[in-house]
Amino acid sequence: MKMKESPTLQFKRELTDAIKREIIAFANTQGGELYIGVDDDGSIIGLENADKVLESVSSMLHDSIQPDILVHAFLEIVNLEGKNVVKISVARGTRRPYHLKAKGMKPSGVFIRYGTSVTNASEENIRQMIIESDGTNFETMRSLQQELTFTEAKRIFDEQNLKFGPEKMRTLGLITEDGYYTNLGLLFSDQCEHTIKCARYLGNDKIEFQDRKEFSGSILKQVEAVYEYLSINNAKHAHFEGLKRIETETYPSYALREALINAFTHRDYSFSGSILIHLFQDRLELVSVGGLVKGLTLEDIELGISQSRNPKLANVLYRLKWIESYGTGLQRMRESYKGSVMEPYWTVGPNAFVVTLPKYISLTPTDENEALSNWLAQSKEFTARDLENYLKKSKATVRKILEELIQSGQIMRVGSGPKTKYQVLSNYE
Incomplete structure (x- = not known):
């Protein structure tokens, strides 16, 4: 009985380039067997020099297909009806999608089987194969885009006297062990597909624009350019305390920088949406795609517990000295607002994290009572130095305020000497 072609069985009369497509399709689908020297109808033709064909097939698979499909x-020579044919048995691969080396992981180079036919894979087919092979960790997955350049990233690494060659990129996770660029590599490349969008408004709503900008390219270049744009729009103000000139910014530079870097370090890059920055007349909002990392609460991160969604990205930024590894960003953002009527705050949605930076407005004597009330409402325990920094008052003035608060039953003193602290009483809270 003649053999018949099926989804897992294919025949070829002789060795041709089309065999590469068949082998790739088997490895990308459910595996199969291919016989060279057998006609389409199952008739055994045989090969005059099966050894040479076997050697040619081996070289073809090694030189023309990636990842390593061998x-x-x-591969073996089998005798059917007294004639030698080459039999190629292909298992379903573990590093799908397999593809023509010359074409890359594009639909033109990736093949799958539908029944007994071979067809080009769609981008969605390819993306699904990558997920099945690499897992769902965005950073370590192979990038669909493999034709990448790193002009801007290299410039920034050079400025820090850090190496940025292939070996270092492999160590950082931008390249896999078998030479593919990862999604992390795509983020740092000049071809990065994610962007940051900024908009300035005339009022405190989104009705009327002043200007809009979209920043693209390497994510490192984007952050540099966005910070420069925000700095240009971060006006400085001055007032005098006696003969001393005091300068303040509309938004404290530390808070501005920290909010921006947090937005792109911790966003969920599996979403295609852009980071959004809105500059209103009374505040600045940074909207990062992706909510909190699973398992963390807003209270956790306010206490300094840090768990990055993108640890390899965070590691690179740590090496560049763009971030610290202590998880104190939100706390220090608030500290940069000491002496201001308003403080920064954050809002968490299922798929978004919004940081709001209000304009820095220095406390005046008429604001003091309100500021003190806000402080007591927000602070469970504090030191005299904390209150001095917040109110920007002298030790003597703060000592007097503390005694008044104790007498009125709003706080109580705990400890003595340098370790003295003050607790807000629950009946006041």
Whole structure:
């Protein structure tokens, strides 16, 4: 009985380039067997020089297909009806999608089987194969885009006297062990597909624009350019305390920088949306795609517990000295607002994290009572130095305020000497 072609069985009369497509399709689908020297109808033709064909097939698979498919293929010469044919057994690969080396992981180079036919894979097919092979960790997955350049990233690494060659990129996770660029590599490349969008408004709502900008390219270049744009729009103000000139910014530079870097370090890059920055007349909002990392609460991160969604990205930024590894960003953002009527705050949605930076407005004597009330409402325990920094008052003035608060039953003193602290009483809270 003649053999018949099926989804897992294919025949070829002779060795041709089309065999590469068949082998790739088997490895990307459910595996199969291919016989060279057998006609389409199952008739055994045989090969005059099966050894040479076997050698040619081995070279073809090694030189023309990526990743290495030979580990999933078994080549042998078998005798059918007294004639030699080459049998190629292909298992379903573990590093799908397999593709033509010359074409890359594009639909034109990736093939799958539908029944007994071979067809080009769609981008969605390819993306699904990557997920099945690499897992769902965005950073370590192979990028669909493999034609990448790193002009801007290299410039920034050079400025920090850090190496940025292939070996370092492999160590940082931008390149896999078998030479593919990862999604992390895509973020740092000049071809990065994610952007940051900024908009300035005439009022405190989104009705009327002053200007809009979209920043693209390497994510490192984007952050540099966005910070420069925000700095240009971060006006400085001055007032005098006696003969001393005191300068303040509309938004404290530390808070501005920290909010921006947090937005792109911790966003969820599996979403295609852009980071959004809105500059209103009374505040600045940074909207990062992706809510909190699973398992963390807003209270956790306010206490300094840090768990990055993108640890490899965070590691690179730590090496560049753009971030610290202590998880104190939100706390220090608030500290940069000491002496201001308003403080920064954050809002968490299922798929978004919004940081709001209000304009820095220095406390005046008429604001003091309100500021003190806000402080007591927000602070469970504090030191005299904390209150001095917040109110920007002298030790003597703060000592007097503390005694008045104790007498009125709003706080109580705990401890003595340098370790003295003050607790807000629950009946006041």
